[in-house]
Amino acid sequence: MADPAPARTALVTGASRGIGRAVALGLAAAGLDVAPLARDVARLDDVAAAVRAAGRHAVVLAADVTDADAVRAAVEQAETELGGVDLLVDAAGVIDAEVPAWEADPDEWWRTVEVDVRGPFLLAHALVPRMLARGGGRVVHLASGASSHEMPGSSAYNVAKTALVRLGAHLHDAGHARGLRVFEVAPGSVATDMTASMPMHAGRTEWTPVERTVDVVTAIARGELDACSGWFVRVTADTPTSLRALAPGAPANARRLRVLPAGAGDPLTEELTGR
Template sequence: MGDLTGVALVTGASTGIGRHLVEGLATRGMAVAGLARNGERLATTMDEVAAATGARTLAVAADVTDRAAVDAAVAQVVEQLGSVDLLVNNAGLIDEFEVPLWEADPDQWWDVVSSHVRGGFLLCRAVVPWMVLRNRGRIVNLASGMSVRARPEYSAYSVAKTALMRMTEALAGGLEGSDVRAFDVAPGVVDTPMTRSMPMWQGFTDWTPPERVVELVTAIAAGELDQWSGRFLRAGGDDLDTVRAVTPEDAARQLRLRPYGDADPVA
């Protein structure tokens, strides 16, 4: 299955979806760097993946919201593994309690937004310029169903995931004409410690297999879905063979206002 080459950088890599992506990308031939705040758990994860796959891995402990830490982490990845070919912005927090926006703790609410938005921005800021210089690279921002349909009890997460979609579209527009592309990937409902902690998923059993997320991200890394740059894809919902064959038009799979009718001036 070693059909990929190059270096992948995955944030939130020590557990959950990030952990699945690290192993899936390593299995397919990429050298993989993982970022997470918990250095001990991250090192264990990356060592386990290296032992299981034979791939080169690197554990770099960093808080994705800390600009200096992100810059230092990316510099370490480049020095030890090489330039990043695939960036996966997966790290992020979730609302601590299922409460309406006005009852949320302001600091925790903002920490959730910052973890996704500031984190994604800082990683892109550190990685994308080198992709542009080499005219090669793919960026995947982990989206969500809450990117397009807000859940009132998860207002911070909804805001953050919607903002990431706007960031992806801005990236794709700025990168137009190059061989660097950006994508939104919603993983579906994967059985992870985060989803298990959310009351809304208690008793849920129809989990999205993590393999579907890995398949979608590896197809992006291989350049098979370049026509979807700047757009939303959903693991477990989108058939991979179908999206390979489809070229979306207009604003398909992008965030837009729906006009109220033909006379709507914003249509």
């Protein structure tokens, strides 16, 4: 099936602050109408005002991404007022304490998984069928280095961001033939309220500019990176230009999570690398 048309509209979760806000405003500057979603209505109103100042339509969606009924209602509102949502950007996220799993607070641990995994699942569950009915659309998950590597602390975040990449791979495999394009975009270490609260970043002076994430998501919205659907993208190294150059020669399982063989004599080598 042909790639979907460039996105005209976007729903961005976690849009009241940080990376989500920057992405929402960047998409508006690129000519998209935007539905920013978060729980903080006052902050959302500020984002919506900035979207409108850029000459685009904004739909404020006040919802908790872990609440299935609230997500369904928000998607229905966005679809109605925007005439359909072409791009979903899942930027809402939280992180748990930087302690070993056995020292973690169980409620905080599970809340992290709910926001970071249940939220994107509920958005996809409500929105992807509508995209497919129109011939396709695009989904961007805000992934992380925690999606691909182990962490000594914040085990819920580590689990959740890894699971998010698996969810994205599933959506790509199940929906690609019907026009769905899915991307796992890791923004690097960006100066936000969340990273400011994290001990691991105490004293950090070098941050990844949020504009790098905005550039990649904007290129995705335009359809420029559809050949990279299913990929894990890290903006500290990847740009729209470099990704377009990589895509033509990439293997079918490029940028996917895989278990590596334990050497040339590993009896699982073929099974691990052949699918």
